[in-house]
Amino acid sequence: MSKEYDVIIVGGGATGAGTARDCAMRGLKTLLLERHDLSAGATGRNHGLLHSGARYAVTDQESAEECIRENMILRKVARHCVEETDGLFITLPEDDLGFQSTFVDACRRAGINAEAIDPKEAIRLEPSVNKNLIGAVKVPDGAVDPFRLTMANVLDARLHGAEVLTYHEVTAVVKEGDRVVGVEVYDVHTKEKKTLRSRLVINAGGIWGHHIAELAGATVNMFPAKGALLIFGHRVNNLVINRCRKPADADILVPGDTICLIGTTSSRLPYDQIDDMKVTADEVDLLLREGEKLAPELAYTRILRAYAGVRPLVAADNDPSGRSISRGIVCLDHETRDGIPGFITITGGKLMTYRLMAEWATDLACKKLGVDKPCQTADIPLPGSDITEEDRYASGSDLGGKAARGRHGSRSVEIKHKDRYDESLVCECEGVSIAEVNYAIDTLDAKNITNLRRRTRLGMGTCQGELCACRAAGLLSKANGCARKSVEDLATFMNERWKGMFPVSWGDTLSEAQFTSWIYEGVCGLDAFDKKEE
């Protein structure tokens, strides 16, 4: 007889990971299930913007207030995941400068420290900004690494006793009468099915939660909204740059680690396409056109890749048409809503509010389970966070060690240099050493190259995994003992990389793509390991 959990959480994005941490910290016996890898869905496919909330201040005061509160909390509890860059909302000659005061007033009402500054001062703070700007407002925007943030939540959930299974897909929700009592999961690696029982199931599947809810017999009216972004080959800006107008397409440029990102577009997507998103040439052209208005230098900056994420927008229950769609948090108690006890859905929201979403879901779970413990996730730092800015960015001769401190914060002490090879760099663009790769394999559940990318930034830099992918495959092959599997994984990784590259393949990006094909197909014969899509 398999053991029973208090709560099974479905979905390994930031929300699911945050919920697992919160549940575990409140003493619940917790299991987190993810069908792919952690952060593989919308969590890893957005700007990585630490919103100040200013963007929503005029149109959605409630979201703005949530954002600034969570913004301040994350700076405290997830220091190693955050870059405190600040942000600008700029007014260009074609924009209405009159909007600026409305904007600043709305920010202040929401508790956001927004300060109109002289355009000259804005150029001094951010030399890449469009010099034609006629107005600028400084706000406490920043950058957040969603992969690191999710991983830190998972690490801490584990430290508090939670179990985490990646590559476990929920294929059915198990019910006794109307009550949900567990889930049936498919282990992607062993290809086995098993039933796992729990007192509660929390659906944190984001847009995929629509399907999980269906499995439980509930309807959550979701509207997939696709947002496309472009990643540039170096960090053009140091402050987040936004347009000071009502939110529109491609008006946020966010710096992050070694790169910067422009986004997003927004378009409705049929539900059956959420696993196969394509960034179109029109979307790329629009992102570039608008991005160049924020920072003209983007016109000459190499584009590394294009990608898209899906926002899990939820329509109000009384509005099946989806006209009154909310970007706010939606926490559904399916016992009172649909007569399905034992089932909770947490969705809507955004990366910025993942912790608050987790708090709401865990509060509801605790209430149902009769547990009376307060939420502490706003106060207790995540693993890795207890590092000072000085230590995090301290210079040193060990390139890999320095980069690792930036990425893993105080957890980087776990990256052991066991022998003299461990300092050698696998990924030169991002300074990822053999030791860091092995740490990710041993401690952070990295099972393939894509997992390694999310854990360490391996392959995220200028060359996009040109050579480090093959090196990493070799290390994985050593760790898992199967050469064939690791080469097949390499073929999958390179092909996924191409899917992000081809929509922006001209100039240097196309040169790089051709070089890659010559090396991996011509010299190496990697095409022999391609698993053709059906």
Added chain:
Amino acid sequence: MRFDTVIIGGGLSGLVAGIDLVRKGQKCLIVSSGQSALHFFSGSFELCNKENDPMKAIASLDACHPYSKLGAERVEALAARVKPFFAELGLNFKGDASANHWRMTPLGVMKRAWLTLDEYATFESETEMPWKKVSVLNIDGFLDFHTSYIAAALEAKGVEVAVASLSAPQFDKLRESPTEMRSTNISKTIIGEFVDALAEQINGKTDGSDAVLMPAVAGLTGTAEVERLKELVKVPFHFLPTLPPSTPGIRIQMMLKKYFQQQGGVYMLGDSVTEGRFEDGKLKSIKTLNNEDTEFEADNFILATGSFFSKGIVASQNGVAEPVFGLDVDADSDRTNWYQRNMFDAQPYMTFGVATDEEFRAKKDGRPVVNLYVVGSVLSGFNAIKDGCGAGVSILTSLNAADQIMNL
């Protein structure tokens, strides 16, 4: 300044053409930006690797393929000249155009090849291996070659494999900088007395093996070290290719360049052509970035600037162009037609290149420039990867252009 022929591009194509012309007494200039596909040489040249018989495979290529333009007879005649061409430079290759042989890639995949540099492993059969037991060695901590892939491939073919690693203080020194453990840097340590010590170490790890295989990490500047290793190692000793950079490839590039210069050719490295002066359907002269006041005049010109990788052609958001002279290109104008979603499908952009007439003369505004010959991967109409013909097209079209210039 006046030359008989000016060659733009100093990689494999440009150098083969240049060497053939200087051997025949021409005064030649090569302008090279420094890029060469030889930097990621696999150890082998391919003529056409779609079938065991390259000439049979060539017969079924599209009409726009450079080989089809040359014609089968001409391809065969040119191909026969290649081995002696390189042998005269001290570069010895195995194989010939009558039948492909097999090579093993860094991932353990078997691929067909036309000519393979002597020190690399080659195979008569894709499945039958010539050994019962082999030792596969790697330099400790060298990540651009993985013994596990080679071992798995050989074991699947019934060969017993002993994997071992080589270590030495010379290699450890490279490790002091975390980015130094690359093939060319390793090869710089395998010199002098260390070659003998390394051979001894190899001998200690090849007990009972029929052969020893190791990554191509020796012989950057010449063949002496490789010859010495072969002599001292007690069992047959073969290289396998690594990920780039390719140590033997860089050596070939350097030897070709040196030979060209010794024969009187002028090689301007790190320079690029900025403009050309055209008159009456002919290219009269060029100017370069580093010699902006000098006009380089010539009777004939050869364009050997490579594909997108070396910027022989460049793509922008809205089209493909030849950047030096604004020559006509064969390319789709709509970029959504350039790609296939699966990386391993035939990518249409790979076939883009400079448009030429039947004599491989570049077209500009629809008309041939009668003294500007186009060679190698800047040519349109072929997919070097899918047709397995990159080096073959480079070498053969270059020899052909040299013949045309000499009126042979």
